[in-house]
Amino acid sequence: MATDARERARRTDAAWTAGPVYSVVRTTVRFVLWPYFRVRTTGREHIPADGPVILAPVHRSNLDSFLLSPLTRRRLRALAKISLFNVRPLAWFLASLGAFPVRREGADRESMRVARDLLDEDNLLLVFPEGTRRDGPQVAELFDGTAWLAAKAGARVVPVGIAGSGEAMPAGARFPKPCRIRLVVHPALEPPEPRAPRSALRAWTADLESALQSALDEANAGI
Numbered sequence: 001m002a003t004d005a006r007e008r009a010r011r012t013d014a015a016w017t018a019g020p021v022y023s024v025v026r027t028t029v030r031f032v033l034w035p036y037f038r039v040r041t042t043g044r045e046h047i048p049a050d051g052p053v054i055l056a057p058v059h060r061s062n063l064d065s066f067l068l069s070p071l072t073r074r075r076l077r078a079l080a081k082i083s084l085f086n087v088r089p090l091a092w093f094l095a096s097l098g099a100f101p102v103r104r105e106g107a108d109r110e111s112m113r114v115a116r117d118l119l120d121e122d123n124l125l126l127v128f129p130e131g132t133r134r135d136g137p138q139v140a141e142l143f144d145g146t147a148w149l150a151a152k153a154g155a156r157v158v159p160v161g162i163a164g165s166g167e168a169m170p171a172g173a174r175f176p177k178p179c180r181i182r183l184v185v186h187p188a189l190e191p192p193e194p195r196a197p198r199s200a201l202r203a204w205t206a207d208l209e210s211a212l213q214s215a216l217d218e219a220n221a222g223i
Contacts, residue, residue: 006114009085012095021096022075036178037168039067040222043185047072052119052155053188058139058216059128060166061139061178063176067165068126071185078126079111079117087088119153129208133171137220139213146194146208147201150191157208159186161215163223184219186211 012018033039047055054078056063069076081190082101085091091101100118102111118125127149130140150157164181189211192204 006101008091009095011099012092013098013100015096018096018098019075021093022069022098025066025097026069029066033063033066034070037067037164037176037181038178039181041071041183041185042218042222043187044071046185046187047074047124047158048156048188049074051121052121052153053124053159054127054146054150054155055117055124056127056129056157056212058162058212059130059133060135061133061160061171061208062170063165063169063181064128064162065126067162067181067183068160069214071183072124074124076126079115098213112145115149115216116153119149119155119174129212133166135166137216138210139216142205142209142212144198144201144205147192147196147204150189150204151194151196151201154191154194156188156190158188159208159211159215160184161186161212161217161219163216163219176182180223182219182222184215184222186215 047053055068065078077098077100079102080094080099082103084094085101093210100114102114115125126145129142129146131143134140146157161184163177168179168181169176189208192200
């Protein structure tokens with residue numbers, strides 16, 4: 001089932017319709033959602049224009065993925081839980097937006113394999129290093145998954161601070177409130193060495209956590 005869903009997603013992603021659908025959504029976010037939330041951005045130039053790149057923001061709201069799309073002309077890819085792909089029209093729409101299905105239950109290895117495949121194709125991949133939505137001004141302790149993925153794929157990692165999205169649409173909210181949102185992009189981190197030992201991955205992860213905290217602090221200061 002998972003393999004079939006991924007194959008359908010890849011076919012949709014490769015179809016001629018995918019680009020226009022993504023462009024329409026990104027344009028809508030830029031000219032409707034950004035003004036609604038009075039979004040301000042800093043550092044968009046830090047997102048590399050080509051090559052394998054991990055866009056690594058903090059995660060405070062379900063709005064985050066949509067709000068990030070206008071930051072770059074590149075098409076964002078992301079992983080999404082496979083249950084969202086059970087309904088064909090929704091599956092087509094998500095795949096057109098660059099999402100690929102993975103099983104969340106005990107499927108870390110599968111997720112990493114799909115993510116690495118996407119990066120090996122020189123994509124821009126959205127990864128939330130905190131793992132899930134968090135609250136507050138502090139970055140949650142990070143695991144080494146982003147470091148491992150960056151090392152194996154040779155992908156640069158771009159830290160992004162997001163302030164205000166949690167207040168605009170907290171967990172459980174049905175509709176977003178018109179709160180101000182600030183997006184701060186910091187310079188990309190070079191990946192660890194491909195065969196870096198666990199100690200080096202932990203040290204690199206600490207650097208990413210520090211960079212994310214700095215970006216989040218700057219974003220919060222601009223609200």
